[in-house]
Amino acid sequence: xxxxxxxxxxxxxxxxxxxxxxxxxxxxxxxxxxxxxxxxxxxxxxxxxxxxxxxxxxxxxxxxxxxxxxxxxxxxxxxxxxxxxxxxxxxxxxxxxxxxxxxxxxxxxxxxxxxxxxxxxxxxxxxxxxxxxxxxxxxxxxxxxxxxxxxxxxxxxxxxxxxxxxxxxxxxxxxxxxxxxxxxxxxxxxxxxxxxxxxxxxxxxxxxxxxxxxxxxxxxxxxxxxx
Ligand SMILES: Cc1cc2nc3c(=O)[nH]c(=O)nc-3n(C[C@H](O)[C@H](O)[C@H](O)COP(=O)(O)OP(=O)(O)OC[C@H]3O[C@@H](n4cnc5c(N)ncnc54)[C@H](O)[C@@H]3O)c2cc1C
Numbered sequence: 001x002x003x004x005x006x007x008x009x010x011x012x013x014x015x016x017x018x019x020x021x022x023x024x025x026x027x028x029x030x031x032x033x034x035x036x037x038x039x040x041x042x043x044x045x046x047x048x049x050x051x052x053x054x055x056x057x058x059x060x061x062x063x064x065x066x067x068x069x070x071x072x073x074x075x076x077x078x079x080x081x082x083x084x085x086x087x088x089x090x091x092x093x094x095x096x097x098x099x100x101x102x103x104x105x106x107x108x109x110x111x112x113x114x115x116x117x118x119x120x121x122x123x124x125x126x127x128x129x130x131x132x133x134x135x136x137x138x139x140x141x142x143x144x145x146x147x148x149x150x151x152x153x154x155x156x157x158x159x160x161x162x163x164x165x166x167x168x169x170x171x172x173x174x175x176x177x178x179x180x181x182x183x184x185x186x187x188x189x190x191x192x193x194x195x196x197x198x199x200x201x202x203x204x205x206x207x208x209x210x211x212x213x214x215x216x217x218x219x220x221x222x223x224x225x226x227x
Pocket of ligand 1: 063099100102104105106107109111121160161166167168169170171173174175176178222224225
């Protein structure tokens with residue numbers, strides 16, 4: 001399953017307030033899909049779809065660790081939950097491996113895979129702050145700096161990592177620690193809920209009250225938990 005959109009993170013009042021081309025390019029980026037099948041996927045999405053050679057393909061498949069040089073067959077830059085659901089359905093219909101890139105900071109390069117359909121979430125960077133509830137609603141393509149920028153407008157801050165370019169989505173999968181951890185715990189301790197697209201393309205809520213076992217696993221389950 002994929003958790004992808006709408007992460008609720010507790011926020012707090014705070015005082016003062018080049019790639020190595022040779023490394024693993026084995027050329028496994030082709031899949032046998034007819035052009036009209038591909039066009040069908042494009043029709044189902046609001047966001048763009050890239051195949052190898054398209055402008056944007058290399059930018060999307062690039063991750064932080066320059067030694068990782070994997071080549072997905074297709075990359076969908078999702079623009080919303082409906083795009084994510086459509087991609088999961090498409091991957092199931094065509095038995096494609098699926099991978100998801102948030103901020104691309106996983107050092108092992110778990111966000112990318114040869115021959116897969118990659119979901120690049122980088123266009124989904126909305127942040128909505130509820131200062132009364134002290135919760136931020138964060139989309140899956142957000143980087144830590146996106147969240148800080150919006151919460152600081154209210155003099156609030158979330159427990160995130162040290163480097164602003166890291167992705168918010170991958171952070172709680174590994175626990176997540178940063179400047180505020182000693183006082184308020186791990187990032188995963190402060191997630192109040194997630195909207196999740198499951199492997200059978202259903203949209204569900206994971207929180208202490210709904211799908212609590214899934215919620216437990218998503219907070220610290222590790223890179224590629226369920227994806
Ligand atoms: C320079 C640097 C600084 C770092 N600093 C810190 C730090 O201060 N504190 C800390 O705790 N960690 C830190 N990390 C580690 C980082 O938090 C993890 O690597 C984290 O997984 C990165 O998240 P991401 O979204 O950027 O990664 P990605 O590589 O995009 O994804 C990581 C994993 O999460 C999965 N994933 C991403 N988005 C989704 C999604 N929407 N749905 C389902 N699965 C998804 C990917 O498939 C992959 O398996 C740092 C890493 C680097 C390279």
